[in-house]
Amino acid sequence: MNFIFPPHAPSFVEVEGVSEYFPVHRIYCVGRNYAEHALEMGADPDREEPFFFCKPADAVVHHGSFLDFPSVTQNLHHEIELVVALQKGGKDIGFEEALDCVFGYAVGIDLTRRDLQGAAKKMGRPWDSGKAFDESAPCSAIRPATAIGHPQKGTISLDVNGETRQYGDLEQMIWKIPEVIMKLSQLFQLAPGDLIYTGTPAGVGPLQSGDLVHGRIEAIGELEITFR
């Protein structure tokens, strides 16, 4: 097939322990999946139906990256999140089969221009400029589920310049991993290569130019990014 110009190379994430890369198809994100974070955002943490938004696949940023501070925002926020990487997709995936779709897990940061997101919320407009901007989806190497199983608990935390800002446990997730996959597959045809950012614990806050951001999830890995 001939194209009028070369197509973009696929986005990818490293896989721990092997030389092959995980090709990224789509990036889905879950909103408000930890009660304390829902409260700090002024929402009701009662098990309301999960909601989802997307980031472009090429928003992925690798561990150890140096990033330009995003344009326009006066209030860039960090959100540390467990990332689920799919090896299998489908529609209307059942609860029992959901975990078979998972290739592995990674540490992600859902970078958010909170000021733009807030303005969009207020005006009933889409969240894209607040959530789906360039380099908004840092992601660590993926640890395969064949090596670590499927985490149900474990500490999840984020430091900025060595100071802890976010701290929680995966067991605080309102919607568990199989439920997230099941619900998402009712809305979208999931596919191998999809990444799902599963929501953030409490403690989100602003980042500045020059900040060193370090996220970790017990048994999953570590992710570090620096803003120039």
Ligand code: MN
């Ligand atoms: Mn998030």
